[in-house]
Amino acid sequence: MKRKDLAKLLIWAGILLFAIVLVAGCAKRQPPEPPPPPPEPEVQVPDTTGQAEREAAARRAAEERARREAEMAARGQIQVVYFDYDKSNLRPDARDASTTNAGILQQYPDWRVLIEGHCDERGTEEYNLALGERRANTVRDFYVNYGLDQGRFNTISYGESRPAAPGHDEQAWAQNRRAVTVIQ
């Protein structure tokens, strides 16, 4: 081997070594690879699934609407419970109305309910306030005995201060002696 060849070899070896060191050093110092770009949105698939979702949403909205309409209809079916003069016991028609109401309230266990007791204008206001309270409590007790949760119910008495009918005859009085089941 010639001296010149040896020198050439040494130079190449040096370059190679340098290159290796350089590469290794570079490899060490290399910044972390950037996160892979999100996959390209696929254009074909969403077309069908979006429609399904829209349909489902529309179905849900329709169901919700129907449910709400049914709920409104159920609220509309709640009946006023009427009483005899100076009485707070349930007469047969009042018992029927209360049973209807309890059935509806059972279907909607999330409803919170206020029961208002009212009296006709005859009699003293203080006694009527107490009587209205007892009428509201009578209806509440009927609902609880029907199996409804007592915690759903609040009662209030307005005595003779909020008549439903404005007259001063038996027809008006009969409409004013009442317990009203109000959905809150």
Add this chain to the structure above:
Amino acid sequence: MLAGVLLLAAALAAAPELRAQTEVLPEVFLSGRVALSDRYPLHYLGLVQGDSVSPAVLDTLSRVLVRDLTLSGFFDMRLPDSPPDTARSLSASTVTYLDGTLEGGAVNYRAEIRLRSAYRGEPFWVHVYEFPADRARPAAHRIASDLIRQMTGEPAITQSRLAFCGKTAQGKEIFSCTFDGFDLVQHTYNSGNVLSPAWSPDGARLAYTSFARGQADVYLLDLASGDSRVFQSTAGVDQAADWAPDGLSLAYSASPDDNSEIYIRGIDGGEARRLTYSFPIETAPTFSPTGRELAFTSDRLGKPQIFIMDVDGANQRRLSTIGDYNDSPAWSPRGDMIAYVRRDRDGFQIYITDPRGESHVKLTSGPGDNMDPSWSPDGLRIAFASNRTGVFQIYTMDIYGRGVERVTNTGMACTNPTWSPVLDDNGEIIITQKK
């Protein structure tokens, strides 16, 4: 003969019934055991008019004075045109003569009022009253009050007021006016409907029921500041407060167990004391003037009736035995009578009875309802609400149901009167005592 015996036996058996239904009011005795029916003869001779006196002021002063003295029920009033009783009889010596002078001034009017025991005799009582021209009416009430106290020793109601519920477009609010219907003042605003005002014995407060928080609760209104605070607010109806005579506690009804019962609690808090324990309704308590007993309404026998109990809830006994609806008891400040409301054939009417319930006297009659009795502080008149004109208004009458005076004429429906105690005037009338 046998028939006669049977008849007699039947009559004897019916006797207690007859006794229970007697409608004779027992005699009312004033201080010194003077019977109310034994009126003092009082001869009003009129006021001598000085210079620069407005005829309107003289007329108001004279008219209100005579009306107050007449309404008091103490006097057998004789007016200026009646002849003086100069006969040397026993009755002549009992007549008292009332006269005086009225003079106008730069700022105030000046009325000198005299009482004499003999016609043109030396006055035994002289007071001088100075008041602005537009205050002739309160001045007359003050003069009447002094004359009544001087001659009878009784409290005078001429400076008292009546509070009541007036129906406004926003609901019922509390108003008050003088006992003869002047000086209307509104005390509550936007209170969400009010009921049952009750004037405190010191005159400074009203207890009342309000729906301001939704449910019926009891509030205390300070009349000077106009501020209300909650006194009693629990679940259920809190209502129908009445002041103990010492003004330190209130009886009221509350229903913590779904059912109206009667309680007493100090006005500045403390534990409520429960007086009744029953399933039926107990409400509308009213203290006796001694504070040792309460009358109240209970429907424990199926219909509302009036009962009495001791202030600790003991010794409960029935007061009303006739009629199927008796309510709104109000115990007279003299203690001798209890007024209440009975549903009768001619509507709801006011009765009075003695605290033993022996005689029940009907004071009002239909057509129309007469309700919510409240006693004057002298125990000789009753304020009430009546719809005899078609709309409820406040009236007063004496304990025989006579001398009915309409108090309110405001355009509002007015109910639930409560009579103030005897109130002091505000010092605008200057009084000098000469004798």
